[in-house]
Amino acid sequence: MHASSPNNAGLLLIAAISGRALAASARRAGYRPLVADFFCDTDTVALAERAMKLPGDLQSGIDGARIIETLHRLAGNDRSVPVVLGSGFERQTDLVDEVASIFPLAGNGARAIRRVKDPQMLACDCAELGIPHPAFQWEPPPDPESWVIKTVGGAGGVHIERATGGTPPAGRYFQRFVSGRSVSALFIGDGKSARIVGFSRQWVSPAPAAPYRYGGAVRLRRFDRAQAEMIGGWLSGLTRRAGLVGLCSADFIHGADGYRLVEINPRPGATLDIFDCAEAPLMEAHLRAARGEAYRLPRFADSMASMITYAAAPVPQFPAIEWPDWTADHQSPGTILIAGDPVCTVFARGPSAGATQRAVKAHARQLQHQWEGDRT
Template sequence: MIAAISGRALAAAARRAGYRPLVADFFCDTDTVALAERATMLPGDLQGGIDGERIIETLRQLAGDDQPVAIVLGSGFERMTETVDVIARYFPLAGNSGGAIRRIKDPQLLAADCAELGIPHPQFRWDRPPDPENWVVKTAGGAGGAHIRRAAGETSVLQSQAPGGRYFQRFVPGRSISALFVGDGQTADIVGFSQQWASPAPAAPYRYGGAVRLRRFDRKQAAMIRGWLSGLVRRAGLVGLCSA
């Protein structure tokens, strides 16, 4: 069983692996429906997110008389860790627990873990920086880049702290590179690297625009990154497909 804002790629992977995917997503586009054994609309919408109060009933109806081998949760659950915990009580969860997501999505804990593990990371703070032009404001647990703003343009920087769930992170220029990896709770095995680009909007200057796989990547850097990620995997208990 797959639940995600868009479950098409996960459904395709499940089919290639010999499974019969049951898919709940926001779109139920023709490609996803063709890949799925059964498909249904995920409750909620793109503006408000997944409806956690209706998700269990939706998934139970999707499963019907079948007992799914496991449920895979894709995009949309990054800030719904309590919902992840509830889903895990009804279906075998393949992937990170709510506790693991809470730890890795907590900016203060992540910064502390990175510092202890010797992983370079942007400076983090809850309170207003004295030089907001060099900082961005982000939402804890956010994804897709639409939640990121330059701190100098935010009214929140006039206050002593960012509003609830928002935090400051020092802006670091450079390329945006992602490592796709699989964790087993102890080590990280890298699947590949990609480079992302933004599709700016007036209210979302860092909105995600797309990604392309990098066929070549420096081996020494790749080994170093794998070591960093293995440290985080052990610290947070990460399992399944993740990205950094």
């Protein structure tokens, strides 16, 4: 690895299905992001020093044959530029190894990702560490109505469906359904222990073919201290076992019998927007933790929510919209959308989680009218 030239100082490669939140966090931390993602939304392009389409698509995944070429072009063939990988790589961990062999990887390597995304290995680790975790199995259960089917390495909820009793295709597994509220912990690992950034409550935006599609999240102002310490201990145990570094998240279901860990996301995730701040940028904390250095965590006095809006019906030609400043991930005018495509992300702030969640949903309804009209 050679030293960066002055022109390349502060550059940071970002590759993800959607890289806008990572690019915004990088800018807050004073970096110059070079972004490869599937969408190249208008605000992503505005945030990025340079932006290119990530090779591949949502259906078939990232094109491993072309990703290194794309990153080389973004970095101007400078192999010293560090790279942050977001969503899309959990199912293709061989690409993580490939990228890490060329560029300095700021985050979890393939080995750590495989450990926490392998359902059997995660279940074993949870059992040995005393972490409540839903039962899992590869074979169809005798009571399918009590189970869901997931994809190994899946993200965003679109891969989850209720079990019907049939044999799933390769790469799919069964997890016992747990009723309760969805709670996520954003945390930072240093390979040995975990520090929790904060907790959020999440909700789904169901679609006919994706009943558990991710809808949004609201940052919780208050969380029981004893429960936070308990969860922090669980996450430190998993961090030591897998060697997790940098920003990660853990999804739980909070039911009548307490918290159950559903999955670990070993990368900066969907709640980055609602936890990041200019005073203690999370991208800086992520990069420092990945290098084994000390870092600062932000403090919060209010609540914040983010919500993804989806096209409820086809949009033959997306209209030109004057986007409010409480939106991001903007569709470009003229884009053709099919039902279910993401349109934008909406934000809101408020004094409590409940009020903020209501506000962000009201914002979304107000905005959706501009491309949906009156759907009667």
